[in-house]
Amino acid sequence: xxxxxxxPGFTEELSEEDRTALFGEVDEIMKELAESGEWVAGQAxxxxxxxxxxxxxxxxxxxxxxxxxxxxxxxxxxLTVDCDSPQRAAEIAARWPDxxxxxxxxxxxxxxxxxxxx
Amino acid sequence: MTGDRTVEDLLRALTPQVLGxxxxxxxxxxxxxxxxxxxxxxxxxxxxxxxxPDNPRGWLLxxxxxxxxxxxxxxxxxxxxxxxxxxxxxxxxxxxxAADSEPAVADSDDTLTLLFLCCHPALAGSAQVALTLRxxxxxxxxxxxxxxxxPEATMSQRIRRAxxxxxxxxxxxxxxxxxxxxxxxxxxxxxxxxIFNEGYTASSGPDLHRAELTGEAIRLARILHGLLPDxxxxxxxxxxxxxxxxxxxxxxxxxxELVPLAEQDRTRWxxxxxxxxxxxxxxxxxxxxxxxxxxQAAIAAVHAEAPTxxxxxxRQIVALYRLLARIAPNPMVTLNQSVAxxxxxxxxxxxxxxxxxxxxxxxxxxxxxxAVRGHLLEMAGEPGAARDAYLAAARGTTSLPEQRYxxxxxxxxxxxx
Numbered sequence: 001x002x003x004x005x006x007x008p009g010f011t012e013e014l015s016e017e018d019r020t021a022l023f024g025e026v027d028e029i030m031k032e033l034a035e036s037g038e039w040v041a042g043q044a045x046x047x048x049x050x051x052x053x054x055x056x057x058x059x060x061x062x063x064x065x066x067x068x069x070x071x072x073x074x075x076x077x078x079l080t081v082d083c084d085s086p087q088r089a090a091e092i093a094a095r096w097p098d099x100x101x102x103x104x105x106x107x108x109x110x111x112x113x114x115x116x117x118x
Numbered sequence: 119m120t121g122d123r124t125v126e127d128l129l130r131a132l133t134p135q136v137l138g139x140x141x142x143x144x145x146x147x148x149x150x151x152x153x154x155x156x157x158x159x160x161x162x163x164x165x166x167x168x169x170x171p172d173n174p175r176g177w178l179l180x181x182x183x184x185x186x187x188x189x190x191x192x193x194x195x196x197x198x199x200x201x202x203x204x205x206x207x208x209x210x211x212x213x214x215x216a217a218d219s220e221p222a223v224a225d226s227d228d229t230l231t232l233l234f235l236c237c238h239p240a241l242a243g244s245a246q247v248a249l250t251l252r253x254x255x256x257x258x259x260x261x262x263x264x265x266x267x268x269p270e271a272t273m274s275q276r277i278r279r280a281x282x283x284x285x286x287x288x289x290x291x292x293x294x295x296x297x298x299x300x301x302x303x304x305x306x307x308x309x310x311x312x313i314f315n316e317g318y319t320a321s322s323g324p325d326l327h328r329a330e331l332t333g334e335a336i337r338l339a340r341i342l343h344g345l346l347p348d349x350x351x352x353x354x355x356x357x358x359x360x361x362x363x364x365x366x367x368x369x370x371x372x373x374x375e376l377v378p379l380a381e382q383d384r385t386r387w388x389x390x391x392x393x394x395x396x397x398x399x400x401x402x403x404x405x406x407x408x409x410x411x412x413x414q415a416a417i418a419a420v421h422a423e424a425p426t427x428x429x430x431x432x433r434q435i436v437a438l439y440r441l442l443a444r445i446a447p448n449p450m451v452t453l454n455q456s457v458a459x460x461x462x463x464x465x466x467x468x469x470x471x472x473x474x475x476x477x478x479x480x481x482x483x484x485x486x487x488x489a490v491r492g493h494l495l496e497m498a499g500e501p502g503a504a505r506d507a508y509l510a511a512a513r514g515t516t517s518l519p520e521q522r523y524x525x526x527x528x529x530x531x532x533x534x535x
Contacts, residue, residue: 037245037276040268082268084242109516112267 001080001110002093005073006103008048014101025097033081033092042079073104080110125165128174129158130337133256136178138228140186141291147235148281149186151253157182158256227293229254230345233338234294237305240287245280246309247316252277254341255334265316265328303346307355307411310339314359318366319517332363350406353398354415360395361418364388375526376519380427392422410446413438432462449481453490465497485514489524496531505531 011019033039051067067074076098083089086107093105133154140150157178171177236250248266251257257265263273294302317331339356346352368386371377399415406412417438424430439455452475460468472491475481492507508528512521 034271035275035279037268037272037279039272039275082244082266082272084244111516111518111521113518 001078001108002089002096003078003106003108004076004096004098004103005106006076006098006101007072008074008076010098010101010103022097022101025095029092029095033079038081038083038088038092040080040082042077044077045075048074073102076103125162125170128170129161129178130256132175132178133158134229134232134254134341135175136182137253138232138291139179140182141232141235142228144186145291146285147289147291148285149189150182151281153182153185153189154178155252155258156185159258229341231291231293233306233342234302235284235289235291237302237309238284238287238289239302239305240283240289241280243309243312245276245283246305247312248273248277249280249284250309250338251313251331251334255338257334265331267328303349303352306342307351310335310342311355311359311411313338314362318362332359332366335359336363350402351409351411353402353406354409354412357395357399357402357415358411358418360391360398361415361422364391364395364422374519376523379421382427384426387422395419396422408441408445410442413442413445417442430461432458436462449475449478450486453481453486456494457490460494460497465494468494469498483514485511488514492524492527496527501531 011022014022030039048067051065053064053066053068054061055064055068056062069075079092081089081092083092086109089107093099093107096103096105099105136157137150137154140154141147144150160181161174161178165171165174232254233250236253237246241249248262251262251265252259259274259277260270262277263270266273293299313331314335317328317333317335336356336359339352339359343349343352343356364387365379365382367388368382368384369377395415396419399412399419402412403416408416417435420431420435420438435458436455439451439458443451443455452471456468456471459471469491472487472494475487481487488507488511492504492511495501495504495507505528508524508531512524512528515521515524
């Protein structure tokens with residue numbers, strides 16, 4: 001799974017030209033992944049201002065507004081790909097345009113239900 | 119339902135024959151494969167209700183050929199020539215009539231040629247697997263997608279690209295040249311083994327669709343063995359699959375946890391499959407030079423023949439691994455060999471063999487190495503070090519059942535201090 005971390009709203013500060021180019025790049029990567037059969041799933045998340053966080057306060061779950069992490073970068077969405085190696089997944093992540101604008105991509109394997117005989 | 123089951127079995131058996139005949143006649147693997155899939159779909163919906171036609175293969179050929187000619191007609195501008203050919207030659211009528219009179223050997227050759235085509239070296243392993251399941255196995259794209267836990271659209275693209283790649287590589291519907299044949303056959307065996315493993319490693323999960331892949335791999339290996347009865351490695355692969363699959367009922371505990379070989383209830387092993395596998399491999403080894411699949415099957419046979427884990431003939435297994443390590447050296451072989459050596463000569467000897475894998479970049483950080491090391495350290499009476507190794511292995515695996523198993527093993531070691 002490729003986790004997309006970026007600074008919320010960074011696209012609003014781009015020139016229209018840059019913004020169009022960025023979305024174009026995303027479309028192109030998505031099209032390529034669909035054609036290669038590596039595409040599995042993916043979602044973009046709504047703005048962090050709409051986040052609710054649940055945590056225990058005094059031993060009881062409490063619901064508070066706002067994201068869990070108080071960092072500049074926030075979790076913005078994910079892609080799931082089915083590819084030959086972690087290196088290939090990292091290669092796809094490296095092309096994601098957010099990286100150029102200070103975003104970070106985290107590449108993590110997904111646990112599966114398969115087990116080998118031991 | 120038994121009726122549907124019979125229809126499905128019949129369709130799966132006829133798939134490579136019909137596709138082979140079509141591709142032999144028209145070329146254009148890509149289009150013929152699409153046409154056959156449509157004919158299969160039509161048959162799967164009509165036959166259970168209206169009954170199976172007298173000549174089911176002729177029926178499928180007729181429907182698939184009509185689809186092809188329809189498509190050629192609709193492509194009129196670019197495809198005028200093909201339409202002319204198709205109309206001049208009443209292909210489907212001729213083939214439907216000829217279906218019963220053709221010698222069986224032609225079908226066999228076609229199935230083998232199809233297998234070679236689907237395992238074309240221009241394709242990635244995942245594409246070879248998907249295409250083999252569809253073109254030779256007769257599975258639908260939806261079934262293959264479910265078995266691989268990817269969306270149908272993803273699998274459909276993977277298959278379409280694979281077919282286009284085969285066309286682009288200029289692959290023709292003929293047997294590979296004698297010089298390439300052995301190499302291609304090895305690829306076919308690897309693809310069948312991959313299909314088997316995808317099903318087998320996943321059969322602990324909740325998704326039964328994946329477990330069915332083992333059955334499909336065995337069915338295809340059986341077909342291949344029927345076509346090439348004189349190939350020892352084909353016999354070896356089929357034996358290996360049968361002997362491995364025989365453990366299926368015993369390898370999961372009541373809560374779905376994995377049960378290691380040594381702790382499995384051997385009365386639950388499939389005696390019929392074991393008998394067949396043991397006979398196959400024993401006979402093959404008498405006339406064929408031993409190859410990697412035969413040796414692995416022979417090892418599985420030694421395990422299968424031990425009435426209890428304690429009575430396993432570890433000396434013989436060590437000897438077989440030594441031979442395997444010589445003809446097909448591979449870090450995973452060394453890993454398994456170290457367990458056998460530990461059982462025969464004590465854990466220290468096994469641990470000594472493991473140290474050479476620390477320097478191999480293919481295995482240095484691999485969780486299987488840590489898991490085996492934990493096991494041998496436990497045998498050697500070093501619970502603290504064993505615990506660390508089990509935990510390292512648990513962090514490295516991407517398999518949930520395996521992770522649970524390894525964490526449990528770690529927890530059973532006396533905690534440090």
